[in-house]
Amino acid sequence: MMQILYPLEWAVAWIMFLCHKLFVFIGLPDGAGVAWILSIVGLVIVIRTIMIPLFFKQIRASRGMQMVQPELQAIQKKYKNKKDPASREAMSRETMALYKKHGTNPFASCLPVLLQAPVFFALFRVLNSLRGIADGTKSGIGPIDQAVAQAAETSSLFGAPLSSTFLHEPTDLNTKIVAGVLIVSMAATQFLTQRQLTMKNMPKAALEGPMMQTQKIMLYMLPVIMAVSGVNFPVGVLIYWTTTNLWSMGQQFYTIRKMPAPGSEAERLLNERKARKAARKGIVIEEDKPTVIEQPRGQRQQPKRKDRQKARPAGTAPVVGASASTPSSTEPSAPEDSSATSESPAPKAASTQRQQPQGKKRKKR
Secondary structure, three states: OOOHHHHHHHHHHHHHHHHHHHHHHHHOOOOOOOOOOHHHHHHHHHHHHHOHHHHHHOOOOOHHHHHOOHHHHHHHHHHOOOOOOHHHHHHHHHHHHHHHHHHHHHHHHHHHHHHHHHHHHHHHHHHHHHHHHHOOOOEOOOEEEEEHHHHHHHOOOOOOOOOOEEEEEEEEHHHHHHHHHHHHHHHHHHHHEEEHHHHHOOOOOHHHHHHHHHHHHHHHHHHHHHHHHHHHOOOOHHHHHHHHHHHHHHHHHHHHHHHHOOEEHHHHHHHHHHHHHHHHHHOOOOOOOOOOOOOOOOOOOOOOOOOOOOOOOOOOOOOOOHHHHOOOOOOOOOOHHHHHHOOOOOHHHHHHHHHHHHHHOOOOO
């Protein structure tokens, strides 16, 4: 393990040494002092700047995971009560196919944290080695020789040396106070950073399901774990981790404010800000309405009109040719004309039948 971390220890030592030289160049005092404390802050800036491309990859992966949540929940529901190996394997295949389809990976969002862990342990080992390098019991690391280690080891934050810890300085009350404040700050910034990411930048559909329940548990458990572990960390490591959390908080705040996830509370607030800004300029922004896709409708068939024979008075003969005027279903305008034609002769025929008895005169015998 020590052999694996040594290249990182060497890189961390060089970054701190060069940052210290930079702060001395701009006017800070050389030797033990605030320049070595700021060199840890400089280490954070260098590491996080290098990791900016990974941060944007993390954002894309997180949003991809949010978009696939409905389909992922459907797969989980499909295999909910199936515990046999074949079903488990089929569920795994469908899940990986879903990730491949959307170009996302659940492990991509954890990549920045995983890459920071080796740097964290390398810094931990460098700060723990300062006292041994300063008294000559340990060999130097990169540019940190005995003289440099003595200056770095005696540098302090409000009287607490960078290599001191909360537990290993039982009689130094000042170190306990400084370390305690840094531990609380480290845990609080970790909680706030994770909370704004979880609560403000996720759509409502992603706030349900087992993955979200796991994130809620980690939201409260991770700060507690860090606080319990922090009592063993050197003051320099606490400075590094607190500064890293502050950087993450600012980065997340900017991202959530300017590039919120679709359907999240942050997106709604962004749209409201845009609307207020446009209203001050006299511009009206229409809200995007959901697109309604109309289903194709089949052609409605027109009902065929049937001629109805009018009731004839008693004693009258049926009208000849009425059935011949039945309209064809292929001619849409025929029903009106033909019905008028078929209905109009009937009254005339009826009137003719009524007038016949009056037209003939019987001879008297």
